[in-house]
Amino acid sequence: METCFVPGSREECIAESDVRALIQILSKVAAMDGSHEVKKRVVMEDLAKLVSADYWVWALAADVKPDSPAVYTSFNTGGFGEEQMARWIDALNHPDSWEMSKPIAREIVQNWVQVTRVIDDYDPDGTFTRSDGAKLWQAADIGFPLVCYRPVSNNCVSSIGLYRKFDRPGFTRREAKLVHILLTEVSWLHEEGWPWESALKVPRLSKRCQTALTFLLEGRPRKQIAHDMGISIHTLNDYVKQIYETYEVHSQAELLNRFLVGDGGDIPKLATEAGQSPLKGAPETI
Numbered sequence: 001m002e003t004c005f006v007p008g009s010r011e012e013c014i015a016e017s018d019v020r021a022l023i024q025i026l027s028k029v030a031a032m033d034g035s036h037e038v039k040k041r042v043v044m045e046d047l048a049k050l051v052s053a054d055y056w057v058w059a060l061a062a063d064v065k066p067d068s069p070a071v072y073t074s075f076n077t078g079g080f081g082e083e084q085m086a087r088w089i090d091a092l093n094h095p096d097s098w099e100m101s102k103p104i105a106r107e108i109v110q111n112w113v114q115v116t117r118v119i120d121d122y123d124p125d126g127t128f129t130r131s132d133g134a135k136l137w138q139a140a141d142i143g144f145p146l147v148c149y150r151p152v153s154n155n156c157v158s159s160i161g162l163y164r165k166f167d168r169p170g171f172t173r174r175e176a177k178l179v180h181i182l183l184t185e186v187s188w189l190h191e192e193g194w195p196w197e198s199a200l201k202v203p204r205l206s207k208r209c210q211t212a213l214t215f216l217l218e219g220r221p222r223k224q225i226a227h228d229m230g231i232s233i234h235t236l237n238d239y240v241k242q243i244y245e246t247y248e249v250h251s252q253a254e255l256l257n258r259f260l261v262g263d264g265g266d267i268p269k270l271a272t273e274a275g276q277s278p279l280k281g282a283p284e285t286i
Helices: 016-031 036-050 082-093 095-111 132-139 173-185 187-191 207-217 222-229 233-247 252-260
Strands: 055-062 071-078 115-117 146-151 157-163
Touching (some): 016 173, 036 055, 036 187, 082 207, 082 222, 095 115, 095 132, 146 173, 157 173, 173 187, 207 252, 222 233, 233 252
């Protein structure tokens, strides 16, 4: 048995077994104890298995605009090697990667709805796959992502990326449907647990400081961070100093606490509390 959510080719249909798998994941998360971070990890690990992804990321994009690159923070990740993470961040920050994602950014800002896309949707003529930026993805052995973005509070976007090794086939629209359906049904996880006040300060940092911040928040020692970023420990210390000054902390432990716990001003008044919907209508179908 197959169910087509919209008319289309056979590859866009999902099977009864897929529906059962989605229900199992949702039931598992609804019944389990644990923090939002634990639940997000369970959702992503099970979803990665369902669509055969090798790596995944769940992050918050702060201060999203259609005419400037997104600034990501508060990463939850799975599957990446330590040096691979640094290469992935470099690939993500390359200008070609931003050009590729511009149409999606415009769509989100204009419509303020959840969108889920595969490479054929955001690069239909293969321009990005032939670009210099694509070479960075290949060097990191990370293929082009299946992405899902859901607008949340404070002009931020809950951002999910699923990836395969570079030489594997790309994701299909059927797999995108599975991702879209599941991530629509865990809407509370998109809103929960983000360090709003801290996240909104990230755009003040340079790109290299943002990379260093990501690694600090993963708890990595400075020597390892410097190695992964290909910089001297002296340069890294300068970045760390700027980060600590921005967040008014004096240690990596304090920095971690700021992002995990907040500083008392991290809980915004949600749009729903003001009588407004955080999304314009129902989440967009893919």
